[in-house]
Amino acid sequence: MHTNTKMTKNTKDARKSRQTYAVGALLVAAILGLSACGSEDASTTSVVEVSETGATKVSTVLDEPFAKPDLVLTDTEGKPYDLRKETKGKPTLIYFGYTNCPDVCPLTMNNIAVAKKEVSKKLPKSELANLRIVFVTTDPERDTPAELGKWLKGIDPEIVGLTGDFDKIQAGALELHISIAPPTKDENGKTVSEHGTQVIAFSPKTDAGYVLYDKSATVQDYEKDLPKLLKGAKP
Amino acid sequence: MVVAGGIVAGGLALTGCGSSDASGSSGSSAAELSVKAAYMPQPVTDSMAAGYLVIENKGGAADELTSVTSDLAQDVTVHETAGQAMKQVSALQVPAGGELVLRSGGSHLMFENLKRKPKEGETVSLRLNFIKSKAITVEMPVKSATYQPTTGH
Numbered sequence: 180m181h182t183n184t185k186m187t188k189n190t191k192d193a194r195k196s197r198q199t200y201a202v203g204a205l206l207v208a209a210i211l212g213l214s215a216c217g218s219e220d221a222s223t224t225s226v227v228e229v230s231e232t233g234a235t236k237v238s239t240v241l242d243e244p245f246a247k248p249d250l251v252l253t254d255t256e257g258k259p260y261d262l263r264k265e266t267k268g269k270p271t272l273i274y275f276g277y278t279n280c281p282d283v284c285p286l287t288m289n290n291i292a293v294a295k296k297e298v299s300k301k302l303p304k305s306e307l308a309n310l311r312i313v314f315v316t317t318d319p320e321r322d323t324p325a326e327l328g329k330w331l332k333g334i335d336p337e338i339v340g341l342t343g344d345f346d347k348i349q350a351g352a353l354e355l356h357i358s359i360a361p362p363t364k365d366e367n368g369k370t371v372s373e374h375g376t377q378v379i380a381f382s383p384k385t386d387a388g389y390v391l392y393d394k395s396a397t398v399q400d401y402e403k404d405l406p407k408l409l410k411g412a413k414p
Numbered sequence: 415m416v417v418a419g420g421i422v423a424g425g426l427a428l429t430g431c432g433s434s435d436a437s438g439s440s441g442s443s444a445a446e447l448s449v450k451a452a453y454m455p456q457p458v459t460d461s462m463a464a465g466y467l468v469i470e471n472k473g474g475a476a477d478e479l480t481s482v483t484s485d486l487a488q489d490v491t492v493h494e495t496a497g498q499a500m501k502q503v504s505a506l507q508v509p510a511g512g513e514l515v516l517r518s519g520g521s522h523l524m525f526e527n528l529k530r531k532p533k534e535g536e537t538v539s540l541r542l543n544f545i546k547s548k549a550i551t552v553e554m555p556v557k558s559a560t561y562q563p564t565t566g567h
Contacts, residue, residue: 279462281464281522281524281525282524283519285455285457285458286455286518286559289458289559290560293559293560330459333458333459365502367502369502371501397560397562398560
């Protein structure tokens, strides 16, 4: 897109490209506070404002929780996985990302995995046994069940990895107000994928998604909240 | 001077949530670059890794980071994050009197097809190449997969 465009230093134009993107991601950004700092355009003001508050608040308890998407995808064993059925009545964390992502995706999943490990030292095993951590790929073409399995094994083999038809994944993500564009090829022929920026916690009591964590949530944030999330309580 | 617009925007947004524009770099003094806060989170597999650092420019002229080489991988690229997607860019500006911040969630170095899987406690050698300044060699420490620098924004 604009990355190879040679032009003189005109941040206005550059902002415009960012802004175009921002509009597409506005829904997500509005909830999450994406890294939109720097822009002063009126149309992105709301994003900036949220970003500012988001810096101190990594989680949001939803007034109107999200229903769990009715997704039947393929797990890392190549078997069908019915999200609603498999996670019914279980505390569940869902994240949308892809394995060829060096930055935010492994950090997010590692944060949760390490927090889980820490919590497991303090809580009885039975309390954590029901926890389901679900990683749904946004890049199903590259993230085959085998690739997903290999990657998740490096983080926490108990994480459920799901792949399948992109349109289905995209629709499921959208129900959670996560907008993800299909992977595209850049000018070098490299695949550019998108990841969600938040983790959604589903309550074991209602099966609804009631807490959002943005990408700045740390191990400590998850560690602090997990005991409550396991019970469906508000963190 | 010719720079890529998208890159400037990315760089500026990162350097500082409202830091001043780098266009005042008409001074005659050269860029004075130094690198700090470099780290690599221990990667999940040997297929890719990310690296972060801050390049500080105390000089009166801007410079651009154009390429990176490393002992860890043949393929090291500079990526900027635009919203939720990451894009390879050809250069990133280091503004005069400012800094180029590569950090988690923003622009970062991407290492692909690693020759080994770096472990926490090891270091990775990098060479940063610039348009004007001499190349800088960096010994980047490998931190835990969940490491987050305490300083910064």
